[in-house]
Amino acid sequence: MSDPRNTPTEEPVTHFGYKSVPESQKAEKVAEVFHSVAAKYDLMNDLMSGGIHRLWKRFTIELSGARPGNRILDIAGGTGDLTRQFSRLVGPTGEVVLADINASMLKVGRDRLLDNGAAGNIRFVQADAEKLPFPDNHFNVVTIAFGLRNVTHKEDAIASMLRVLKPGGRLLVLEFSKPTNPLFAKAYDAYSFSLLPLMGKLITNDSESYRYLAESIRMHPDQDTLKAMMVTAGFDRVTYHNMTGGVVALHRGIKP
């Protein structure tokens, strides 16, 4: 699994990109990355993906089945792309909670949503995905887009998401994954390890954060492993959809 827990005598270690770090330090190191990139997060997303991240998110919305009056939790909601769409879908009778562990990202997301007139049915909560501060059986839909790979204990986070979902509610995990075509995978590797850090250096003056991005994607469980993790956590009817040749996968599971 991605989060090896070592013997009780020494502090367990986990991966931070390709490095191994004590578990207690991972959240802090991830936070540093996002504090550093928060201001230009959207610009970088557009540049790195050529704008395709908007289509991945759009597909996530389509599979969410969100309806007016629904209660939706957008974990690691960052700059609020999904929250804004969900806010429109659930209407004034529904509620969307934008949760992020990182205060800088939450602030950027909140400002951006308010500037775009998205307000009234949105709440902002700084929360850890592993210990969600919400009651059991509370949300109709829970989404986590490009956030799960940064979580230290992914199993705990998935279990926490299952807990806060209502029976019949759905979890959508949008995350980088493993390209299905080996040739394409090689080109993608070349892009990730040479161009991404360069773009990071030029735009945010921080190549290390984007090197971490590329490394953390490689360390993240592949499509079938993540599916198995969701099934083990207790999700029913778990399926995944590969997008852009498997660069990104959308996993969906229903709470029984």
Add this chain to the structure above:
Amino acid sequence: MLRTALLAGSEQGINRLLRLDPTALSRLARLSGTLIEVRCTQPDLTLFVMADDQGLRLAAQWDGTPDCTLHAPASSLARLAVSPHKTAILHEPHVRLEGDSAALMSLAEVLQSLELDWEHELSRWLGPVGTQLLGDAVRKQGRWLRQSGHSLQQNLAEYLAEEARALVGTQEAEARFSELDELKLRLDRLDARIARLTPVSEPHDPA
């Protein structure tokens, strides 16, 4: 993904157009929460449409039960989009409607009755004076085009009917039609007269 991209582009374009009509979005807001599924049978395509106070949302798939599903070939869908007689099209044999038809009709009505204030949008780029000048020029040009078109149509019809004798003129055709009507009436009268003069032969009952 390509379909998603195309729909995203179309949605953006449509919503830009909708914002040019000051009343369209408030009328669409009444359809908030309504999910309309359009199933094109030829070619085989499915489109989900939702409306709210920010415009339309188009999706290739939607995980939810639609309030209204329209099954129709592309030709009928195109006619449905532009024709003022929508009910007649909806009753065609290859068109099938399930669920709440009012939602679909309301959406079609909003889209068809758009009054786009394109000058307002243009004034954001050109300023009020530039827009006024351009607007006047376009309106003048439009009037000239309409008049020229009408004149061309009249001249062509007159040439074909009166000079080239390739077509029958309207007045001439109407005269022939009245003659035919009169002939039909006279035939009907003759039929009635013959029927009256013919002796009624009752079948004899041998008993």
